[in-house]
Amino acid sequence: MPTTALRVVEREARVFRRLWRGTVFSAFVTPVLFLAALGLGLGGLVDEGGGLVAGLPYLVFVTPGLLAATAMQTAAGDALWPVMLGTKWARTFHAMVATPLRPSDVYTGLMAWTALRITLSATVFLIVGAALGGVPSAWGVLAVPAAVLCGTAFFAPLAAYSATQHTEVSFPLIMRLGVMPLFLFSGTFFPVEQLPGWARPVALASPLWHGVELARSATTGTFDGSGAVGHVLVLVAVLTLGWYAGTRTWARRLAG
């Protein structure tokens, strides 16, 4: 990454230092509450019923699911309204490109900042999950890079799209009709095998499913070579295509 993009990361960090209090809840507390309610509360019920979910105690099943799904939510949140803020409402990205920074530096820098924040929140989440007993394998540390890859695979195409928008009307739709269903149905809370047959291919096409599966093989220490490589390849492909589109849409938006 060029040093010019790192200056964007530095700016985001400075903004964060002033405003972090507002984001602590959604980044750290909410996911842990979900983990407690689902993993312990619901999980207790599931496990009492005598069933393992995909061969795992429910807490172990749901911890990596929540980890990857939260990464997706963080990335989607960063890729929509903040982009409108910087390009239109406050125009702070226009101020950046009047300096040696280029539009691709702004885009790449913002993505790096999102990756950094996911690293932080995923680490905290993983520690809490491990303390509760949801991370049986030491390979679980690899769930953090899996979450980061999953998050950036969402950030890249979504931010590429939002740079083409001049109003935010489509953003709530993307969250409600795109991000939310993926959150629920990508093998996060239950195996995709539970879905009706027609819906299964949709779930398997979702980058989140690949992120969840990757994180789950890490936390459970059950990598089967080709599966994990496949998930990584899909996520890297989405990230690369998104980034390719993004460098173009951002150049058009900020340097027209």
Added chain:
Amino acid sequence: MAGAPEALVEARSLTKHFGRHVAVDGIDFRVERGEAFGFLGPNGAGKSSTMRMIGCVSPLTGGELRVLGMDPSRDGPRIRARLGVVPQEDTLDTELTVSDNLAIYGRYFGLSRAVIRERTEELLEFAKLTERRHDRVDPLSGGMKRRLTIARALINRPEALLLDEPTTGLDPQARHLLWDRLYRLKQEGVTLVLTTHYMEEAEQLCDRLVIMDRGRIAAEGSPRELIARHATREVVELRFPSAGDLQAALPRLAGVAERVEPLADRVLAYTGDGDATVATIAGNGVHPASVLVRRGTLEDVFLVLTGRTLED
């Protein structure tokens, strides 16, 4: 180019299209080092598009442009490192403090923290914001935000400061304070390139300017030259009780001055000697509701060249 002093900005047949709309229609100009150069014209004349091309954020559609002797399409970041840009709309980080805004901007240029700290002191002083340094930007007045934007644009000690409509939307007092600051920069040798649709601003600040209209340059020169060439030393403004009275008076105003320009609400008579013209008008039996003799301005130059006023 050996021997010839290098222009800070040099444009030949500079053109910018947005789809089928021609914003800048093949203009030529040169900005020399150390001067204050203005683009005067109404909204939509192509001034901002020209500024964005000079600032190396907007690619040219056609023509040639050299900034600091370099090519914006190849050396954009290197050129921008040596420019300061004050955009038409504020682009400050309003959630952050005044000094945070300077620090963040300094880092975009890769300046060290020590350098930024030192320059922040100077710039806060210059912008008269030292007392507000720890305040958030959001609640500051429009004039303070503008001064902060200018201070921010100076953090890299630019060779030229590009200002797009620097005082639009400010009250007269804030505007005069800003002019005073810009005048000081000019004294210190910073090249100023600015756009404006206020003829007073152009007269106050610009050594040389071009008058732009519909993407083209209508005239070029110092404010005084332009007035001497296209307007007259004095102008008599005549107002009439109604548009009908104005129309009725026009035949008797023919030939009372070098040039008589009827507008919707008044008639302008361009003359070297206002008092003599007023006497002639009275002698012709014309009795307007009010008569005002004033000196010729750039507004008159624009009117003579385009048939419209700057506010249109």
